[in-house]
Amino acid sequence: MSGSAAVHVAVGVIRDGNGNILLTQRAKHTHQGGLWEFPGGKLEAHETVTQALRRELQEEVGITVQTAKPLIKINHCYPDLRVLLDVWQVTDFSGVAEACEGQAMQWVEPRQLSDYAFPVANVPIITASRLPDRYAILEGSSAKQVLANLERIINKRITMLQLRIKSLPAAETAAVCHAVLANCRQHGIQVLLNSDLLLTGLPADGLHLSSRALLACQTKPSPYRWVAASCHNLQELRHAENIGADFAVLAPILPTATHPDAQPLGWETMAKLIDQVNLPVFALGGLELDDMDRVLHAGAQGIAGISAFLS
Ligand SMILES: Nc1nc2c([nH]c(=O)n2[C@H]2C[C@H](O)[C@@H](COP(=O)(O)OP(=O)(O)OP(=O)(O)O)O2)c(=O)[nH]1
Ligand SMILES: [Mg+2]
Structure with a gap:
């Protein structure tokens, strides 16, 4: 066939x-x-x-x-x-x-x-129909900033986010994660924890694999309601698809201040990559909510962003 x-x-x-x-x-x-x-x-x-x-x-x-x-x-x-x-x-x-x-x-x-x-x-159609078209990435260089960013994300009516805190001391990270999870629960926001967080026992809705963590997985990690993965190329997207990840985030699409050295994929390459996998894929990097229509017509599930939802 x-x-x-x-x-x-x-x-x-x-x-x-x-x-x-x-x-x-x-x-x-x-x-x-x-x-x-x-x-x-x-x-x-x-x-x-x-x-x-x-x-x-x-x-x-x-x-x-x-x-x-x-x-x-x-x-x-x-x-x-x-x-x-x-x-x-x-x-x-x-x-x-x-x-x-x-x-x-x-x-x-x-x-x-x-x-x-x-x-x-x-199977991926069902997953896509349960996912929103906006996936926020919540970061911050202090506990105060993380919570302030969350406030702005809540005001944008986001229903799903990835919690990715890199630079706080361990004890502060745990406290902030608990506060974010409690606040998100109250507002009906689903939270996926980034795999670099290394915190266990948090009542999150899913796991977001860094591309490195993704490539180290041979099967879909369990038990999580959602497993997502960060991808930058076809090999990573295919790996996400093969292990049965629920969705991927592909980056960077456009130039972005947060990753000035990364080579952007551009619209055309993004569309070609997404076309080659049967997986909902969010587009990340330099995009704004006004780009939504173009993003959807390029085959993506929607927009993922750090600053896109903070204005
Ligand atoms: N409509 C639809 N088709 C699906 C889904 N999933 C899936 O594998 N298919 C497959 C089954 C069929 O091989 C093909 C759809 O063909 P169809 O039988 O609906 O086509 P049609 O309405 O034009 O019917 P006909 O005139 O040929 O009788 O796609 C789905 O969710 N919806
Ligand atoms: Mg039919």
């Missing part, structure tokens, strides 16, 4: 006003029959992906797409078929969803997606 051209499929992760996601069940006799899916279907000749998305979602679930943004692209080789799943997040639509082809249909909370049996190619 690997030699034949991939079947290009437009797929919609459709959300209602409460954040629930629409699932339908594939007909028994079809490819991957009986499994649950995000509605969508194959591009017809001369159709763009957004045209196909619009047509398929009208045909299958009777809705008219008003706003959609790219979520993730998955290249997957089934034993009998190679597919390119071009997944879009539908954030606004008109009409009431109905099962136009007699298929089973459900609105499902993101955390309940794991209760449904999907085609194997869908």
